[in-house]
């Protein structure tokens with residue numbers, strides 16, 4: 306699915322139904338999916354990739370295989386590569402991997418903070434100096450919404 310699809314109610318409804326079926330049943334509705342997509346700001350929750358240009362998937366932050374719930378609060382938009390790399394890993398493990406790769410999305414930072422892990426300490430210990438350019442105002446990630 307592409308970010309622009311949020312305008313297409315039929316696509317959203319089909320995607321929600323497929324998502325619920327893959328999860329073995331569930332109540333994710335078209336509007337839930339719409340809110341999830343809009344709240345993402347068009348960015349992958351794990352790496353910040355611009356999802357307006359690439360296909361994305363809906364990721365269970367705590368994987369279903371690890372007892373994660375099939376509820377909106379456990380869902381995040383992810384780019385295809387992130388969803389494949391994460392697979393059934395624990396979210397904190399994948400957040401640590403992303404932090405080491407220099408990814409500091411709101412979700413990564415929230416997961417690290419929730420586990421008492423300091424991203425700055427990790428950066429000092431494991432990261433080479435960042436070569437990524439500073440974010441411009443246009444690239445600011447959207448504020449995390451509870």
Ligand SMILES: [Zn+2]
Nearest residue numbers: 349352384387
């Ligand atoms: Zn990603």
